[in-house]
Amino acid sequence: MARYDRAITVFSPDGHLFQVEYALEAVRKGNAAVGVRGTDTIVLGVEKKSTVKLQDSRSVRKIVNLDDHIALACAGLKADARVLINKARIECQSHRLTVEDPVTVEYITRYIAGLQQKYTQSGGVRPFGLSTLIVGFDPYTDVPSLYQTDPSGTFSAWKANATGRNSNSMREFLEKNYKETSGQETIKLAIRALLEVVESGGKNIEVAVMTKEHGLRQLDEAEIDAVVAEIEAEKAAAEAAKKAPARES
């Protein structure tokens, strides 16, 4: 199999595109990212490595705006992300210019996924090493959406999803605990999922909330700490409740 991973255009005998699979490995090594869709709120959360003390954290925004109503978080090679995000931002404005309408979430996801696919079928280039979580509200219909793309260029819509490090554990948690939520409940669910794999604390996670009225809002450390405290209190109460009946019998 080692002979079939030099040029991306080459299939292996058993139908694999190794470069794409290696790119997915790069994603699996990237920071954890989670997205949860509520009825009126969509939340994106990303793990933040807190070992960099001298770095100005404001210059490393991991959740970005593509347009007033669309936001993106990603896991994987951040430099590749810059390129994709830039192209997506241009496409958002270009779409507004040519058809006088903002993009729908599906349109821009399809565009980004299309770009990622192009780089799996061109000579001399390697795939983008990142998976993206794209959220937003469709213009006019106000329907909230969450989409995920990956290095192969596939995309699909999700109620909640996770990517990056330990995404399987987060996804399992979400599958067990997902229910239709709105507002603060959606934020709590997203942070709970992240806390499954990340050290708890406001300085280890970056959370952004998208609503129809206020667009994308980054939560500051204090707000995140408050929600984390709430979650821990609930967990402690649940533990105590579990222990109490056992003692009675």
Place this chain on the structure above:
Amino acid sequence: MECVFGMVGKEFAVVVADSSAVHSILVHKSNEDKIMLLDSHKLMGASGEPGDRAQFTEYVQKNVALYHFRNGIPLTTAAAANFTRGELATALRKNPYSVNIVLAGYDKGIGPSLYYIDYIATLHKVDKAAFGYGSYFSLAMMDRHYHKDMSVEEAIELVDKCIIEIRSRLVVAPPNFVIKIVDKDGAREYAWRESVKDAPSVA
């Protein structure tokens, strides 16, 4: 006979434009908005070839938005004016845009500013500006009555004086005007001056 003019007051700038869309001898509509909101704190009043006017101002507006998303902060008025001039200059000797622009904006820490940008990419930072045949009258009126740091009321009085001159002295004077203002609270429509309204639709 398109008229666009503007002036800077105390902590605000105002841009006025006529609102008739004309093709040869036919007036298509008399409530055409020729002053575009570039972003929350910028106004771009444009006159000239209708297609170019809409196309070029929308193009500038989308590029201003793109800069905002890419960099997290909005362009200053001066930067937007220089970008606009640059685009006009690049196109000039290939595919020129026939658009004259009055760009007004408010920047935190700098205050209000007004830029005169003509179709061959001249750029001037000014206190008062005007384009078109109406400029003969509005510029003269502003030269006579304008002074620095006018209040909104004084400025609108002067705007109305200019509009009266245009209406009474220009042979094919546009009937309706739109006035937009930009200050620290943002860019917004201030008023319309209509002397011809669309006929009410038959029920």
